[in-house]
Amino acid sequence: MPAVPALSYSSFRTYQECPLRWRFLYVDKLPEAPRGYFTFGRVVHSLLEQLVAPLVVPSARRAGENDRQRTLDEWHPSAGAASPAGHLMTTDELLAAYDREWSNEGYTSAEEESRYRALGRDILLKYHDFLVRERPLPVAVEEHLEARWDGIPVHGYIDRIDRTPAGGLEIVDYKTSRELTNDDARDSDQLSLYQVLVESNYAAPVHGLTLYHLRSLTPLHTAPRERAALAGLHDRMGSAMDGIRAEAFEPTPGRQCSRCDFQDRCPEFRAVPPADGERLRALVDRFESLRGEENRLEGELRRTAEELHRAAEQLGVHRVPGTRSVAVRRREEAWQYSLDNVRPLLDQHGLSPRVASGTPEEVRRLVRDASVDPEVRRRVAETGARRVKWYWELEAENGR
Numbered sequence: 001m002p003a004v005p006a007l008s009y010s011s012f013r014t015y016q017e018c019p020l021r022w023r024f025l026y027v028d029k030l031p032e033a034p035r036g037y038f039t040f041g042r043v044v045h046s047l048l049e050q051l052v053a054p055l056v057v058p059s060a061r062r063a064g065e066n067d068r069q070r071t072l073d074e075w076h077p078s079a080g081a082a083s084p085a086g087h088l089m090t091t092d093e094l095l096a097a098y099d100r101e102w103s104n105e106g107y108t109s110a111e112e113e114s115r116y117r118a119l120g121r122d123i124l125l126k127y128h129d130f131l132v133r134e135r136p137l138p139v140a141v142e143e144h145l146e147a148r149w150d151g152i153p154v155h156g157y158i159d160r161i162d163r164t165p166a167g168g169l170e171i172v173d174y175k176t177s178r179e180l181t182n183d184d185a186r187d188s189d190q191l192s193l194y195q196v197l198v199e200s201n202y203a204a205p206v207h208g209l210t211l212y213h214l215r216s217l218t219p220l221h222t223a224p225r226e227r228a229a230l231a232g233l234h235d236r237m238g239s240a241m242d243g244i245r246a247e248a249f250e251p252t253p254g255r256q257c258s259r260c261d262f263q264d265r266c267p268e269f270r271a272v273p274p275a276d277g278e279r280l281r282a283l284v285d286r287f288e289s290l291r292g293e294e295n296r297l298e299g300e301l302r303r304t305a306e307e308l309h310r311a312a313e314q315l316g317v318h319r320v321p322g323t324r325s326v327a328v329r330r331r332e333e334a335w336q337y338s339l340d341n342v343r344p345l346l347d348q349h350g351l352s353p354r355v356a357s358g359t360p361e362e363v364r365r366l367v368r369d370a371s372v373d374p375e376v377r378r379r380v381a382e383t384g385a386r387r388v389k390w391y392w393e394l395e396a397e398n399g400r
């Protein structure tokens with residue numbers, strides 16, 4: 001296998017979902033069928049890049065920290081100032097560029113294509129308006145960043161990086177998806193990885209992370225991740241990297257299979273050879289009917305045991321002779337504890353680690369331990385409840 005490629009967020013996610021699909025995409029480099037929503041996302045991102053690019057002043061990179069951030073007043077033609085880096089497209093120019101870049105690749109019908117096309121137009125016009133109104137201070141747009149994150153080579157394309165008023169950086173990731181919530185921003189591994197990439201490449205600190213919902217022009221802001229949160233992602237990416245280095249490419253079927261283009265190559269979806277089809281079909285049919293019978297018998301067995309138990313309770317007997325064997329009623333006791341009420345007490349005495357899993361054995365050991373405060377033991381013991389379970393066994397008639 002050639003050198004292990006750096007992990008992007010999407011390649012990491014692909015490996016997590018299915019290592020075999022990762023191999024098809026990143027080692028075998030098999031193409032995927034085009035899909036309309038990917039084409040749409042690509043075109044809209046490209047137009048947003050062209051639109052924002054004239055604003056960018058790459059002022060905060062480690063190399064070139066002395067550059068000054070330019071503001072909209074300085075480059076927008078309507079402000080009357082010459083812009084050394086170009087000008088903001090007019091809406092007419094923007095829509096003309098959109099028409100030039102539009103691609104019909106992957107749409108399932110003309111109706112779907114025209115719906116997406118109108119949506120893209122709407123997003124771009126609203127975004128143009130936002131740029132004029134809000135005057136963001138971008139230091140980068142669609143920037144490719146690379147880093148070695150404690151031994152893991154990582155990379156990513158970042159939609160926009162803004163300078164904040166306090167001199168830090170805000171990372172912005174555009175989303176064309178239908179729904180987006182604050183939780184998505186808070187839990188986004190993608191934003192976490194981008195924070196790592198920006199911190200490795202920029203001198204200024206990261207002050208915020210934003211998922212930008214383009215359909216509603218809603219920025220979902222979230223604070224930069226703490227070190228502990230980043231460590232969790234690092235562990236998961238490290239495991240993925242270890243798996244890739246070890247060439248561990250097992251298929252992992254799941255919901256992702258429905259959008260996987262490689263089912264015809266995947267052992268999970270390998271077809272039964274025609275010569276064996278008839279024999280295996282008969283086996284599956286037999287298995288299915290036995291499974292149904294098993295379920296029916298399980299229900300019947302449970303109901304019979306319950307009826308036998310009620311009769312035995314009424315009569316106060318434990319051994320009931322049948323024609324060929326004797327049914328013997330056995331008793332099993334189990335203790336269960338609910339520790340929620342005494343947790344603070346356990347914490348106070350430093351005893352919580354001793355009942356970390358709350359198993360009855362763990363709790364009973366604590367209750368019997370004479371070195372533990374008697375009051376604590378009494379209160380823990382009081383949370384216990386004895387559960388009695390009856391069941392039946394069959395013995396031969398002669399008692400053996």
Ligand code: SF4
Nearest residue numbers: 018251253257260266
């Ligand atoms: S079909 Fe499913 S299991 Fe097979 S490679 Fe694709 S995602 Fe993986």
